[in-house]
Amino acid sequence: MNYPDNEWSLIIFNIIGDLSVGAFIALGLAHLYAARKHSAQHADLLSTRALLVIGPLLLLGMLAVFGHVGNPERVFNMLSNLDTSWLAREVAAYGAFLVFGGAFAILQALTLLSPERQQQINQTTGGFLPKLRILLAWIAALIGIFFVLSAAMIYYDPRLASRQTGWAHIYTPILFFVDTGLLGSLMLGVGFVANYLWLRGRKHIEPASLAIQESLLRDVIKGISFASIALVGVLFVAIPIYLVYLAANPNPLNAQILRMLHTDFAVHWFLRLFLAFTGAGVLAVFIAYLSERSQRQRLLYLLVVLAFACVLAGEVIGRYLFYARNAMLMIGGV
Numbered sequence: 001m002n003y004p005d006n007e008w009s010l011i012i013f014n015i016i017g018d019l020s021v022g023a024f025i026a027l028g029l030a031h032l033y034a035a036r037k038h039s040a041q042h043a044d045l046l047s048t049r050a051l052l053v054i055g056p057l058l059l060l061g062m063l064a065v066f067g068h069v070g071n072p073e074r075v076f077n078m079l080s081n082l083d084t085s086w087l088a089r090e091v092a093a094y095g096a097f098l099v100f101g102g103a104f105a106i107l108q109a110l111t112l113l114s115p116e117r118q119q120q121i122n123q124t125t126g127g128f129l130p131k132l133r134i135l136l137a138w139i140a141a142l143i144g145i146f147f148v149l150s151a152a153m154i155y156y157d158p159r160l161a162s163r164q165t166g167w168a169h170i171y172t173p174i175l176f177f178v179d180t181g182l183l184g185s186l187m188l189g190v191g192f193v194a195n196y197l198w199l200r201g202r203k204h205i206e207p208a209s210l211a212i213q214e215s216l217l218r219d220v221i222k223g224i225s226f227a228s229i230a231l232v233g234v235l236f237v238a239i240p241i242y243l244v245y246l247a248a249n250p251n252p253l254n255a256q257i258l259r260m261l262h263t264d265f266a267v268h269w270f271l272r273l274f275l276a277f278t279g280a281g282v283l284a285v286f287i288a289y290l291s292e293r294s295q296r297q298r299l300l301y302l303l304v305v306l307a308f309a310c311v312l313a314g315e316v317i318g319r320y321l322f323y324a325r326n327a328m329l330m331i332g333g334v
Contacts, residue, residue, distance in 0.1 A: 022184015279310025
């Protein structure tokens with residue numbers, strides 16, 4: 001099936017949006033853990049550089065939105081229907097997440113300055129910025145969750161059931177939130193690994209501080225692996241339930257969906273499940289095992305990258321199936 005360019009931009013937008021929200025929330029949890037276990041300074045050293053990667057991703061996602069709608073003016077026209085349209089709420093939530101998340105990232109980036117410079121800024125602002133940073137983080141996280149919910153509700157909306165899209169099922173919001181958790185946490189794992197390797201190459205980092213960073217990295221990676229295993233478990237429970245639902249409610253739409261998953265999209269379906277299970281299941285188990293040991297650091301870091309690559313590839317295929325399946329149904333007149 002030839003996929004229109006604007007549909008690929010929709011896939012890119014949804015994946016980047018979910019990934020960014022998931023990474024932002026996971027980053028907050030990791031920062032909170034590191035601050036409680038050691039100190040806020042070590043937490044900032046662990047997380048700040050990883051956070052700065054999210055900003056460019058969000059801007060790329062916004063460009064994907066413009067690529068999908070074709071005309072930037074249409075984006076602003078969508079916002080006039082906030083009271084009735086989940087699509088308008090999705091666009092508004094994404095923009096708000098970009099603003100509040102960006103403001104938080106700017107304030108968090110100040111922690112990269114020298115201690116003397118940070119102290120000077122705190123004295124100038126009366127110590128207000130740390131409190132503002134925490135407030136912005138909470139607001140951005142809540143807006144991000146609402147963005148994912150809005151994106152899912154565009155397709156889950158029961159009013160779509162009469163249009164026979166096959167999307168109006170609880171499987172749809174479960175899929176969106178599982179994708180958010182998997183993509184965000186595993187991408188953050190890659191960011192933490194890159195940050196630690198960068199720190200290890202700096203001569204001004206004290207050995208004791210570097211040892212704490214390595215310990216925090218292992219703890220966070222282990223937590224990410226456990227979260228990935230749990231989330232892929234949810235996915236592999238939700239999928240059979242959805243398929244059973246389709247089979248137990250015989251109608252032309254459900255029968256056609258099941259047929260396509262076994263014929264036209266059989267290879268795509270297999271790859272999607274295989275990559276998700278391999279990245280968030282099998283590799284995550286090995287990551288959790290290696291995170292408990294001080295040996296084979298390179299293998300541990302490589303597995304983190306491979307796990308994210310597998311899940312990302314699987315999610316791209318999954319979103320392709322999500323949209324292409326229903327596009328073919330509508331083209332076929334089912």
